[in-house]
Amino acid sequence: MSKMKALVCRECGKEYPTKAIHVCEMCFGPLEVKYNYDEIKEVISRKTIADGPNSMWRYLDLLPVEGTNFVGPHAGLTPLVRAKNLGAYLGLNELYIKNDTVNHPTLSFKDRVVAVALTRARELGFETVACASTGNLANSVSAHAAAANLHCYVFIPGDLEAAKVLGNLIYKPHVVEVEGNYDDVNRLCSEIAGEHGWAFVNINIRPYYAEGSKTLAFETVEQLGWKTPDQVVIPMASGSLLTKIWKGLHEMKYVGLIDQVRTKVNGAQAEGCSPISTAFKGGYDFFKPVKPKTIAKSLAIGNPADGYYALKATAESYGAMDMVTDEEVVEGIQLLAQTEGIFAETAGGVTIGVLKKLVKQGIIKKNEVTVAYITGNGLKTQEAVIDAVGRPTRIQPSLVAFEKTFKLRKNGGGDA
């Protein structure tokens, strides 16, 4: 029997075969993968995982693919950094950064979900993959498709920044620039996915694609010595990452890898696009869509597909949500870089900004084991910090000028 039992509707519970479908035919609710946990429990152990590859594929038994012909074989298993400096600054004794700024191959957590999506798409017989994206997802799909010899279409809004377009073109996919805004691209891609036999990673392959996010939870627990953290802070765009980290933590319990889940999951958004956090803080179980206006563009989803489920997961875990201004996003990026040497993209600034707020509010306490998820590399969003980092100190090319500028005396210490 396959480890995948079925695709199941998250609303009405109706089950479907594990094909390229994403919406329940009965109630139009979203589908997700249901597993045979009892059977997985028989084969998975801490040892089988430790003996597995040095990538996220070491958790293969809990991922929705059937074979081992992986697309993206090196994704995941990124460092869990003990952030002593940032912890000391914030007043936390045991803070960790899950550092997906160095994920392979395109330096964001999207390499996890895309690796799963394209591996599954190839298993299902697709030769063409596609996505609708404004940034990290397009980079990752383009790179993985190139390496896997898959045809690739990337749909982007017509007004996307040149640097982001270049980041896709280098892999030579078909980059389709749609004359219109974000909503127009959104609608068009939904219609194309319905009409053409392509694997749209974030549409008809979404049930598989989203499962890749669970590996962030698996790795965190393994890297903490098979313990769940007390608190996690997760950036939210669609809300899928948060819901899947919550799912992943519980799956480890279902299959006997850990005894209990004691984690509070906390969600982070930017004020300029915070439909989920706003609903949470207002005490609602539903959100109102917004028009995004924030520098944290990788989180700028105004009508998030998993917003409702993120609210539910956070409530179940007794976690919290909050949001930060664009100024706080930049401060968060700087703080992480200057304390831990990790240059995060704007989503990372959101996570650090909200972490700081939650500590200040007493929601995250000094002795709690806390993990902050940093999901993308700062080299991708340099424009966000260009006005905040200052300029180099300019000097004449002489020793005297150097020593005078920095008020240094000869033999004043150093490595010589």
Added chain:
Amino acid sequence: MAHQSHLRFHIRFPEDKIRQPIIYQIGHEYNVVTDVRRADVRDTTGWADVEFSGETTEIERAVEGLRKKGCVVDPIELNVVE
């Protein structure tokens, strides 16, 4: 013969229109068949997941008609651009 489609949408109603039969009206004003599969209507908010069947151009007109009535219309998947 024009191209027939079955397109699914998530429709969000403006607060002042929650008590109006908007889906019924659209089915009469345009040549589309509307099939509501899931909905949540409360005092101040309301949404419905609906399939529209008909000629593609007529469905597009119906969607535009919904927008003119103040509704927010998204694909059933909501936002997919990430």
